[in-house]
Every structure is written in C-alpha cells, then in structure tokens.
Amino acid sequence: MSLPASWRSGFQTPRSFALGRTCGAVGIVLAVALLAGLLPITVSIVAVFLFAGPHNWLEAQYFLTRMPARWGRLTGYFTIGLGGVVALSAAFLALSLSWSWQNWSESGFLTSLALWQTALILWIAMLLELRTRQNPRRDWPGIWPVAALCVAGVWTAPVAWSTALVFIHPSLGLWYLDRELVRLKSPWKNAYRTALLAVPVCLALLLTGTPSTLGSPDVLTQQIQEHAGVGVIPGIAPEALVAAHVFLELLHYLVWIVAIPGLTIQQHAGHWPVAPLARRSQFWRRAILWTGIVGGVLVAGLWIGFSVDYATMRPWYFLLAIGHVLAEVPFLLRQL
Amino acid sequence: MDGPTADEMWAFLPIGYLQTILIEFPILWFGLSSRHSRGTRVAAGLWLTACTYPVVILVLPLTVWQWYGYEAYLLVAETFAPVAEVLLFRLLFSNPTSSAEDSQRDGLRDAAVIVAANLASFLLGLGLQELGIFCLDDLIGPGGGIAL
Numbered sequence: 001m002s003l004p005a006s007w008r009s010g011f012q013t014p015r016s017f018a019l020g021r022t023c024g025a026v027g028i029v030l031a032v033a034l035l036a037g038l039l040p041i042t043v044s045i046v047a048v049f050l051f052a053g054p055h056n057w058l059e060a061q062y063f064l065t066r067m068p069a070r071w072g073r074l075t076g077y078f079t080i081g082l083g084g085v086v087a088l089s090a091a092f093l094a095l096s097l098s099w100s101w102q103n104w105s106e107s108g109f110l111t112s113l114a115l116w117q118t119a120l121i122l123w124i125a126m127l128l129e130l131r132t133r134q135n136p137r138r139d140w141p142g143i144w145p146v147a148a149l150c151v152a153g154v155w156t157a158p159v160a161w162s163t164a165l166v167f168i169h170p171s172l173g174l175w176y177l178d179r180e181l182v183r184l185k186s187p188w189k190n191a192y193r194t195a196l197l198a199v200p201v202c203l204a205l206l207l208t209g210t211p212s213t214l215g216s217p218d219v220l221t222q223q224i225q226e227h228a229g230v231g232v233i234p235g236i237a238p239e240a241l242v243a244a245h246v247f248l249e250l251l252h253y254l255v256w257i258v259a260i261p262g263l264t265i266q267q268h269a270g271h272w273p274v275a276p277l278a279r280r281s282q283f284w285r286r287a288i289l290w291t292g293i294v295g296g297v298l299v300a301g302l303w304i305g306f307s308v309d310y311a312t313m314r315p316w317y318f319l320l321a322i323g324h325v326l327a328e329v330p331f332l333l334r335q336l
Numbered sequence: 337m338d339g340p341t342a343d344e345m346w347a348f349l350p351i352g353y354l355q356t357i358l359i360e361f362p363i364l365w366f367g368l369s370s371r372h373s374r375g376t377r378v379a380a381g382l383w384l385t386a387c388t389y390p391v392v393i394l395v396l397p398l399t400v401w402q403w404y405g406y407e408a409y410l411l412v413a414e415t416f417a418p419v420a421e422v423l424l425f426r427l428l429f430s431n432p433t434s435s436a437e438d439s440q441r442d443g444l445r446d447a448a449v450i451v452a453a454n455l456a457s458f459l460l461g462l463g464l465q466e467l468g469i470f471c472l473d474d475l476i477g478p479g480g481g482i483a484l
Contacts, residue, residue: 144383147387148389148390151390151391152349152393155342155399156394
C-alpha cells in the first residue's frame with residue numbers, strides 16, 4: 001500500500017525539516033550525556049587528549065574573524081578586553097606556580113585567590129559597562145550591584161567560585177553558538193534552543209544517577225575528580241561530578257570544533273572566513289598566517305606531550321588554558 | 337580572628353540593605369540637585385547602596401574587620417561607601433549637556449548629599465543597634481556593631 005501523496009510531501013515540508021533538526025539536536029545532547037555517564041573518566045581522558053588543542057586553535061581562529069580590522073571607537077573596549085586577558089592570565093599562572101612551589105598558608109592562598117577572582121569580576125563588569133555604550137545600546141542597570149554581590153561571594157567562598165568557573169566555562173560555548181545561530185539567521189536556532197532544554201535535565205540525571213565505582217582512584221582519576229569539584233561540592237558522588245563536567249566539556253568541544261566552524265564556513269560558501277585584520281595590511285596578513293601555523297604546531301606539541309606523560313601534561317594544559325577561557329568574555333559580550 | 341562569620345553576614349545583608357535604603361532614600365530624593373529626574377532619584381536611592389552594600393557588609397568584615405579590628409573596619413567602610421557611591425553617581429548620572437559652572441555646582445551638591453545620606457544611615461544604624469531594633473545584637477554579639 002502506497003502512502004497518500006499528502007503524507008509523502010509532508011516529509012519534505014519545512015515543519016518536517018524542523019522536527020528532524022530538533023530530534024537531531026536533542027539526540028546529540030542525549031548521546032553525549034549517555035557517553036559521559038557510562039564512562040566518565042575514560043571519556044574525560046580521551047576528550048581532553050583529542051580535542052583540547054584543536055578547540056583552542058579553532059577558537060583563536062574564530063576570535064580573529066570577529067575582530068574588526070580597525071578598532072576605532074572600540075579601542076578602549078578591546079584594549080581593556082585583551083589587556084585583561086593577558087594580565088589576568090599572567091597573574092593566574094604566576095599565582096598557580098607560586099601555590100605549587102612555595103609554602104603558602106591557607107589564609108594566604110584563599111586571599112590571593114579571592115583577589116584574583118575580584119579582579120576578574122571587576123574586569124567583566126567594566127567590559128559590560130563599556131558594552132552598554134556601544135551600538136546596539138544596552139540598558140543593564142544590574143551590572144554593578146550583581147558584580148558587588150559576586151565579589152562578596154568570592155570573598156566568602158573563593159574555592160567554590162573556582163569550581164563554579166570550571167562548570168560555567170563550557171556553558172559559555174553554548175551561549176556563543178546561540179548568538180552565532182541568531183546572527184546568521186540559521187534554521188537550526190529553534191532546534192538548538194529546544195536541545196538546550198535537555199541540558200539541565202541531563203545534568204540532573206548525571207548528578208543523581210551516575211553509578212559509583214569501587215576501589216581507590218589512581219593519581220590521574222584523583223586529578224580529574226579534583227578538577228570537577230570533588231572535595232568542594234558536598235553530597236555528590238565523585239563519578240557523578242566528573243560525568244557532569246565531562247558532559248559539559250564534550251558539548252563545549254562539539255560547539256567549537258563542529259558547530260561554529262560548520263556554520264561560519266557555510267556562511268562563507270564553503271571557504272574559511274577571512275579575518276578582517278588580514279585586509280588591513282601585508283604585516284597583519286603574515287601575522288595571522290604565522291599565528292595559525294604556530295597554533296597548529298602547539299596543538300601537535302600538546303598531543304605529543306599528552307602521549308608522553310598524560311598525567312603531568314593535563315594540569316599544565318588547564319593552567320595555560322585560562323587564556324582562552326578569559327578571551328571568550330570580551331568577544332561574547334560584543335555579541336550580546 | 338574577630339568579627340562576624342560569612343553566614344551571619346549573608347543573613348544580615350537583605351535586612352541591612354532595606355534598613356539602609358529606608359534611611360538614605362528620602363535624603364537622596366529631596367537632596368539631589370533639581371536637574372535629576374524622579375527616575376534618577378529613585379535609581380540613586382536603590383541602586384547606589386546595592387552597589388556598595390555587599391562590599392561593606394561582606395568583603396570588608398571578612399578582610400579589614402578580621403585582620404585589623406572593628407574600628408579599622410568602620411573607618412574603611414565609611415570611607416569606601418560614600419566615595420564609591422559619589423564616583424558611581426558621577427559616572428552614570430552626570431549630565432554632559434549642562435554648563436561647566438552649573439555642572440560643578442550641582443556635582444558638589446550631589447556629592448555632599450550622598451555623603452550626608454551615608455553619614456545619616458551610619459549614625460541612625462548605630463542608634464537603632466543600641467536600642468536593640470532589628471535584633472542586630474543577636475547577630476553580631478556584644479562589643480561589635482555594623483556600620484550601615
């Protein structure tokens with residue numbers, strides 16, 4: 001028996017395409033959650049090994065394409081934005097090395113951590129304030145009261161705030177993708193937003209339903225668990241925390257390695273988008289080319305490092321990766 | 337180590353904020369120069385304290401009070417709050433269209449009113465505390481007080 005003509009054509013209507021996209025997007029989120037829940041530690045090790053370097057490289061490429069050729073009225077914004085990335089990254093690196101190598105008292109450690117986090121919050125608040133004065137103008141009266149509350153939170157629980165940042169950072173990638181879908185008027189926007197609704201549900205399931213493993217963890221597992229907030233967040237099994245973090249981290253990698261490059265290449269008719277800075281002069285063209293080459297070499301170096309001694313390389317990577325975490329802030333705020 | 341704990345201060349934050357704006361709001365409403373609209377006066381009454389109060393009530397007790405004692409905390413908090421509020425007010429509510437002379441005169445008046453509002457909330461807050469209103473003594477214990 002053949003299907004009625006109206007049914008057959010129904011598979012090709014915009015509504016059926018939309019349903020297909022929604023099912024696809026939700027299916028990807030569920031599949032990632034399942035993978036993270038079943039093998040949290042293994043997936044964490046493999047995902048960081050494979051995707052940590054390339055996603056940094058692709059993020060850097062993306063930021064270059066979003067940077068205007070001439071800053072003009074945005075000079076103050078980009079100076080504070082990029083200056084903050086460099087200064088805060090350097091301070092974080094110096095503090096982290098000092099905490100490792102010198103004998104800090106607990107109060108000294110907590111105070112220095114709170115000071116760094118206060119600087120981070122004030123930097124973000126300043127960028128938000130500057131953003132309100134750019135086109136399209138924004139009216140965000142809550143910036144400074146919220147910043148003050150965050151600073152108060154930092155001083156009352158600095159370690160908890162560090163763990164919060166570990167979980168907030170992967171979510172920034174999801175926000176970026178949403179802004180790109182809006183900017184490019186992509187038909188995937190609604191499907192993606194529906195899939196986003198599945199993220200908190202998956203997180204709740206992972207945090208409550210991930211099975212605990214028996215036995216004492218090895219050094220690498222302990223490292224991964226500490227990174228995911230074990231010892232800071234009470235009442236949740238270590239495996240569950242790792243699974244939740246891996247789930248967000250995998251989504252983050254998917255956004256930066258698959259979704260955003262795919263969208264932007266589609267927008268540029270199959271060609272890699274050219275950074276506006278490259279049109280500025282020969283010097284900038286070469287600088288961007290060399291940035292790409294050096295970035296590629298660093299990605300390869302990271303893979304070699306992970307292959308030689310994964311347990312040593314992993315904390316070093318997360319220490320140096322603070323730069324890309326911070327760089328996401330000014331570029332994201334420009335898109336709001 | 338001296339001073340209240342973080343949990344105590346978080347619990348006190350909303351009560352103290354309401355108490356502070358109850359005192360400061362009328363002073364700012366009637367005192368700010370006439371160039372400011374009603375909306376600006378309302379915003380100043382609620383918003384300025386929201387920007388500085390978490391720092392005064394949480395960050396400074398956990399740092400200055402614990403390390404240098406209550407008197408040092410009072411000095412720092414009661415300097416920080418008016419200075420920060422004057423700067424924030426100038427940053428966000430200054431009127432670039434008015435003449436330089438008017439602007440300077442009104443700016444001085446606004447700054448004086450903000451300082452006066454902070455001083456009033458500080459003194460009235462201490463007075464209320466002495467009278468045992470808002471049960472602050474239960475929160476802080478004898479011998480200490482919270483500058484509002």
